[in-house]
Amino acid sequence: MRTSILLPLIKVTVLEDRALVERSGTVTLPPGPCRLVVDGLPAVAVDRSLQAKLTGGMVTQASLRRSMRAVLPEALREHQSELARRAFEREQVLARAQAEVRRLEAKHGLLETARRDILRAISERTGAGEADPAKWKEQLATVRQEQTAADDQLRHARRELGRLERQHIQESRDVLSRTEVPEPKLDVRAELDVSHAAGGEATLTLSYLVPCAAWRPAYRAVLGLAEAASSVKLECEAVVWQNTGEPWKDVTLAFSTARPTLGATPPRLTEDWLSLREKTSREKQVVDVSMREESLQETGEAGTTKAADALPGMDDGGEAVTLSAPHKATVPSDGEAHRVALFAFTSPATSELVACPEQSPLVHRVAKFDNTGPAVLLAGPVDLVRSNGYVGRAQLKFAGRGERVKLGFGSEDSLRVSRQVDVGEEVARITGRRTRTQKVKLFVSNMGAKPAALAVEERMPVSEVEAVEVALLKDATKPAPTKVSDEGIVRFELSVPPRSRQTVAFGFTVASAAKVAGI
Structure with missing residues (x-):
């Protein structure tokens, strides 16, 4: 027995460069083995990532099948919307207007040919001594009258054609491209061989990976200055991009920094030889030193510096982190950036004016506060806001729970620091x-x-x-x-x-x- 069903999408876990989609629903099964077909899966679903679970039963086989759908033009026209039908009628009006312009252009060409024939006949007859001025004058007047009328008709026809293209056809095409998704040509379905001893209702869960999805953290920090005590309100959001072909509508979203493909290839082991040697005469007499810049390798307030050979992606402190959205959200499959709120917290802060003249003559407002939020703070951009509004954007470094965070909230225009350096050397x-x-x-x-x-x-x-x-x-x-x-x-x-x-x-x-x- 074969049963075709549709499972609603309930949860999506977005990774750095892909997403894990989970569908679940209740199905009615007969006693014994049967085959289930789940329709409506995206074309980019990864075959080897398909997993299925059945409560009270067993899934013996699960695979994805793809097939091209043959849709006849008559069937498409039959199920067109009112907007599509109006656009089709306007296309017919445009086709008739184009045909009228072509007809008038052909008529204009014939009249021009007739005028040239008359002029050629005048030159030939005059040279042969057979002049007939009255007849030629009548013929030229007739052709000129017809040309004038044809030119007016052609000018009006071209103006009408331009108006149709600008106002009607282009508008209909733009509206259709934004409101109606074209009919898919590829059907993807999951074929499952399941077995249920007693039959009846059971819960079927299907999960699979899809590419073309990514997320990055983003923050908004609001500094509240007060004479008694200052505070910082930090809002964390997930910026999501997805173009998987299936809209995520009213689903539970989770965001993870895990990399499923990391470590799939073991590193190559090479021999490392250590040897001893005597110091040279120069090494015994001279001490080689050098001046170097060094960043503090700490998290939170001091910030971190990623190594040059580190993998691109999010900085999670070396441990995978999963953040869940508190409410269900909708993310359409359009490839655009969509923001999903994750959490927000307000923490007491210490604020001061700090100047680093070696780097800049400006004086900056710097706030320090503890991460009292429900999760760690991943590295990402942060929009800075003060009482007078938006002041700029900075980069927030990774900070664990309870760790000290340092953020700069713009410069103070009334303060400046100028720097002069005098260097001397004595031997x-x-x-x-x-x-x-x-x-x-x-x-x-x-x-x-x-x-x-x-x-x-x-x-x-x-x-x-x-x-x-x-x-x-x-x-x-x-x-x-x-x-x-x-x-x-x-x-x-x-x-x-x-x-x-x-x-x-x-x-x-x-x-x-x-x-x-x-x-």
């Missing part, structure tokens, strides 16, 4: 010890009418070898820094009165022995 004549001195002057300006509390951050090198010493010049540093971190970040906390200017001096030395090379 001791006897020992050859080199001392490189760098002095920085920062000019902080407040052009506003309100006082501001400003934090200025500069940096100095950090030595990893004993042959190189880095020291802060306390006498040349005014005012005294509030904090100097182990990573070499020097922080000054200033109070800037309205319409004022301050100067911050900062300096350090890098001393290296004579045997040090590279700096």
Whole structure:
């Protein structure tokens, strides 16, 4: 026995570059084995990913079958909508208008040929001495009258044809392309061999993978400033694209960072040989060092830097994360971006004005808050909003639950920091010890009418070898820094009165022995 059914789509789990679709419904089965055919599957369904489950029974075989559907033009015309029928009638009117234009153009060509024949006859008869001016005048007047009438008719016909093309036909085609999906030519169905001992009603669940679907996280952060306490409201959304051929209407959506194909091919193992050798004479006498930029390899507030050979995709901290939408959603199969709300939370925040003059003369409003949401924060773009509206877009790094998050909410136009650098170097004549001195002057300006509390951050090198010493010049540093971190970040906390200017001096030395090379 063979039964054809339709299973409604109930859940979709969107992965990074594909989606897992789940259909489920109640079917009535006879006792014993039978064959079920599930129609209405998308053409891009992956055959080997098909899985079927039957409550109270067993599925012995499941496969996908594809077949081309032969649809006759008469059948299509019979089931056309009212809009399609009106468009067909307008197509007929357009065809008649085009035929009329062609007829008038042919008539115009015949009249032009007749006029040329008359003129040729006049020249030939005049040369032969058989002139008949009255007859020729009548013939030319008749042809000219017919040409004038034909030209007027042709001009009106062309104007009418242009009006039909602009107002009627093009409009109907645009409306049809946006409102009516063309008839599919490929039928995809799942054929299942099932067995149920008692028969009756049972729940059939069908799942399969489809390509042409993807998602990425997106955020919206709203900073609320208050004298007592500030807060940040963070809204997380999933931006979904899908063009699988089947609309996801009122389904439960889940979003996962899992990569089913990751690790499918084992890595190639190569031999790694270690050997010992004596140092060369130059290596015994010279210490090679170099200056390098290094990012802090932490999550949350400090941010992360992805390795150059890392796989493209979402940053989930190395562990697969699944986020579920709280409400059912609809995502049409149009390839456009659609936003689905995931969660939102409000967290107490600390807000301050921070300037990094080495990077930019602007002063930025920076807020720090804890991730008190129900899930981790994946890396993604975040729209920044303050009380005066949208201020820009930034990149949110991966942050775990309870971890500190740092976001910048635009610049303060009334504050500026200008930077000057003076570098000098001395070499001791006897020992050859080199001392490189760098002095920085920062000019902080407040052009506003309100006082501001400003934090200025500069940096100095950090030595990893004993042959190189880095020291802060306390006498040349005014005012005294509030904090100097182990990573070499020097922080000054200033109070800037309205319409004022301050100067911050900062300096350090890098001393290296004579045997040090590279700096």
